[in-house]
Amino acid sequence: MTDSPGWRRWLNPALADLSAYTPAPGEFEVRLDANEAPSLLSKEAQEQLALRAARIDWRRYPDAGSTRLRDAIAQRCGVAPEEVLLGVGSDELIAMLLRAFGRDGKSGGGVLTLTPTFVMYRMTARIHGHQVMEVPLDANWGMNPDAVSKALEMFQPSLIFVASPNNPTGTMVDMDHLRRLVESAPESVVVVDEAYVDYASRHQLALFRDHENVVILRTLSKVGFAALRLGWMLGRREIVREIDKVRLPYNLPVPTQELATLVVTELGDELTRIRDSVVNERERVAAGLARFAGISVTPSEANFLWIKTETSAEEVYEGLKAQSVLVRSFHKHGGRLKHYLRVTIGLEHENERFLSALAEVV
Numbered sequence: 001m002t003d004s005p006g007w008r009r010w011l012n013p014a015l016a017d018l019s020a021y022t023p024a025p026g027e028f029e030v031r032l033d034a035n036e037a038p039s040l041l042s043k044e045a046q047e048q049l050a051l052r053a054a055r056i057d058w059r060r061y062p063d064a065g066s067t068r069l070r071d072a073i074a075q076r077c078g079v080a081p082e083e084v085l086l087g088v089g090s091d092e093l094i095a096m097l098l099r100a101f102g103r104d105g106k107s108g109g110g111v112l113t114l115t116p117t118f119v120m121y122r123m124t125a126r127i128h129g130h131q132v133m134e135v136p137l138d139a140n141w142g143m144n145p146d147a148v149s150k151a152l153e154m155f156q157p158s159l160i161f162v163a164s165p166n167n168p169t170g171t172m173v174d175m176d177h178l179r180r181l182v183e184s185a186p187e188s189v190v191v192v193d194e195a196y197v198d199y200a201s202r203h204q205l206a207l208f209r210d211h212e213n214v215v216i217l218r219t220l221s222k223v224g225f226a227a228l229r230l231g232w233m234l235g236r237r238e239i240v241r242e243i244d245k246v247r248l249p250y251n252l253p254v255p256t257q258e259l260a261t262l263v264v265t266e267l268g269d270e271l272t273r274i275r276d277s278v279v280n281e282r283e284r285v286a287a288g289l290a291r292f293a294g295i296s297v298t299p300s301e302a303n304f305l306w307i308k309t310e311t312s313a314e315e316v317y318e319g320l321k322a323q324s325v326l327v328r329s330f331h332k333h334g335g336r337l338k339h340y341l342r343v344t345i346g347l348e349h350e351n352e353r354f355l356s357a358l359a360e361v362v
């Protein structure tokens, strides 16, 4: 045994400063750390899902093209089936985009992101050998158009990732800023990640309709069905056809295809109910937080709140954890994020537990 076995020399060099994605381990009475929806699914809907699952033919491979589900998503979004690509969560679509596009980034072709944002853009880009340029969001967590233009001049990205609503800030990118970005980067693919669109006051499908270099990402994960791992991309058929080439065969398991089709075609009312309840609670919790001295909240278009603490976020995070309430802290990122927590909106009693635990800490 040596400290450094021979196989290490063949490892992808990007792995040296990456670590595996591991959600916080442990049992907590209230878990508001992962932006999942609260458990609000009706008994009837749960029974419908169980019945459908009971009819699955387990020995068969799935439909490789996920035809029925793709048609159902296309219909729900008002696009053609050829404009839809399905993935194992939007995470898989992010990876497919990064496999299909870009070079080493030295002669252009890297990846541009607006930070802070969803960490998987950077991690997955690095693993695929892309250079990543991060343009910081402004003081109100909006896009800084001048900084973005400068980055575009220097960098010529193949892919630009924009989460709107953004994770972790809950803010949307100004539509004029976004449109200008798309128009000033006609040779880049602009990926508008709408993972939280169900909780937002508007969507950005018009960009996809008006510009051939825009694709949209959506997912069932944040509206009550994280267990299914279904995400989809909307894009021009030419783009979809190219990215489909890097998709692994049978990527979507039969249970996902069957149950997601049921969700998309028959459980629309359930999704609306979950959304309405979360949005109500979000505003109630934000109002509750406004009464705390030393706490401020950014207005949110998502199912979580981006909270600034006067003392260190780590202290507040640990104090909540000691009371069995788990949230997400960004103190490890340093800089201006040292004072920020992200708290998912849960059921009313979970949110109340969070507020009273917070009162103990600050």
Ligand SMILES: *Cc1c(COP(=O)(O)O)cnc(C)c1O
Pocket: 035, 088, 089, 090, 091, 092, 118, 163, 166, 167, 193, 195, 218, 219, 220, 221, 226, 229, 230, 231
């Ligand atoms: C959670 C999240 C995703 C991942 O969604 P999956 O469909 O579960 O892979 C994508 N983008 C953003 C911005 C997210 O917050």
